[in-house]
Amino acid sequence: MKLVSFNQWALFTDIEMKLVPILACMETRAINIDASVFLKFSDILKSKLTKLEKKIFEEVGHSFSINSHVQLRQVLYEELKLDEEAETPSKDKK
Numbered sequence: 001m002k003l004v005s006f007n008q009w010a011l012f013t014d015i016e017m018k019l020v021p022i023l024a025c026m027e028t029r030a031i032n033i034d035a036s037v038f039l040k041f042s043d044i045l046k047s048k049l050t051k052l053e054k055k056i057f058e059e060v061g062h063s064f065s066i067n068s069h070v071q072l073r074q075v076l077y078e079e080l081k082l083d084e085e086a087e088t089p090s091k092d093k094k
Contacts, residue, residue, distance in 0.1 A: 053066060060075055060079065060080070
């Protein structure tokens with residue numbers, strides 16, 4: 001099954017399938033959605049994400065692909081050594 005091979009099965013069963021009854025109810029009751037509201041919300045989220053990424057890059061000292069597991073692991077564990085810090089508790093953690 002393609003969902004399993006792309007590691008999307010949990011997303012499908014835990015989120016998407018749980019929305020089916022809600023969407024069916026909305027459809028039978030002719031509930032309309034204002035797409036412009038969702039587009040505005042999307043823009044707000046993109047802006048916040050961009051600000052968060054900028055803050056992350058400033059803290060690390062360089063940019064990297066946050067979506068790359070390899071690069072994120074390198075930054076968190078090799079550069080910032082967060083796994084070592086977790087073993088020795090400190091009050092001034094970022």
